[in-house]
Amino acid sequence: MPAHLIIEDGQPSWWDSADIWVVPGNDPNGPPGAPIAGTANYLWGRVHNTGNSASNGVRVDFYWADPSGQIAVGAATQVGSAFADLPPGATQEVLCLVPWVPVIVNGGHECLLAVAHGAGDINPLPDPLPNGFPFQPKQHEQIAQRNVTVVLAARRAQLLAVTVAALPRAIKKVELQLEHGGALPENLLATLGLERWQAAKDARVEAGLARSPHCDGDGPGEQKLALEVPRGQSLAIYLSLRADALPERQYALLRVLETQEGKVMGGITYVVVDLEQQQGQDHGQEQHSPEEQAS
Structure with missing residues (x-):
């Protein structure tokens, strides 16, 4: 079996993913919490490899978007990426290398997405994602949404x-x-x-x-x-x-x-x-x- 990358959805609502979270403030290793608008916040994700093969150089891209139910590429803004090597059966928490500054106009009330791209994945996503590509966590296990x-x-x-x-x-x-x-x-x-x-x-x-x-x-x-x-x-x-x-x-x-x-x-x-x-x-x-x- 090849690698199988997953960022878990929320339950019972898939947009409630606990595999994406925010650490407000200047310390990325601080306690998680609600994002603070107009200041630096750090984005974390949790990615799993449930396959039987390693996936090295996995890239997890983080995005934010205005509060909405359905989101597509072009309506979301990429913040940055995180990287990980995932042996078979491994789970790793990854830190986005670029701090996120939520816009004040929304008071920090933005939606977040995480997308995993990795070598040897059983069902790889297009890389880069084409404009208009709908983020559909229910159809793509490598995508999770935190609304x-x-x-x-x-x-x-x-x-x-x-x-x-x-x-x-x-x-x-x-x-x-x-x-x-x-x-x-x-x-x-x-x-x-x-x-x-x-x-x-x-x-x-x-x-x-x-x-x-x-x-x-x-x-x-x-x-x-x-x-x-x-x-x-x-x-x-x-x-x-x-x-x-x-x-x-x-x-x-x-x-x-x-x-x-x-x-x-x-x-x-x-x-x-x-x-x-x-x-x-x-x-x-x-x-x-x-x-x-x-x-």
Whole structure:
């Protein structure tokens, strides 16, 4: 059997991959967490070789894109690459050699992708990926997507932009819809700096979709929105999000699903947390002695 390169998808939503994570700050070996806009952040990936042959000189390319369900080459910006030699059955964590500075206009709420290219892979990808090539993690095991963003709970509605882009040769007809509730795996929470946090049982999150920005008085928007995007163009949709205070170390989930004829084509996961509770937790940890932390 040849080499078999995999960057694992998230479960149950493939765009929730825990094999891609961010380390904010100047130390690439620091703790993982949410990216900080306008400053240097480091991107990490985890690549596996489940085949029976080695793959040396594996290159993992990292990309960022505006928040969107489906992403294609040309709509994503390459950050840099990481390299690894993978014997049969090996797993390696790799660091992107170029720091990533998230754009301030999105507040750091970008989607991330990792793509592995390696010699002797059982089902190699085109290298380089051609313009318009759709990143499809469900079809390509060497591709993973991390469309997960942490949002701070706020009593006033905040607006988050979601991009829907059409490929150059076809009109895109899709539906965006909201999905409330659920929980994230522990390994994914750890990469967000939310280790041992729990899903809130009674979270009050008010959210809606709209074609244009609107204020609190206009209402939250729609739970479903049908869209038609001309070929080669993109459309901005606005997510209005408001959440009451959450209990300490608890989070609420909201997903924006992009569907086509009832089939989920992609999505974005928003993890709503309470900043004051998080700061309180961090402050409490600072008061512990090293012996208490070790226990």
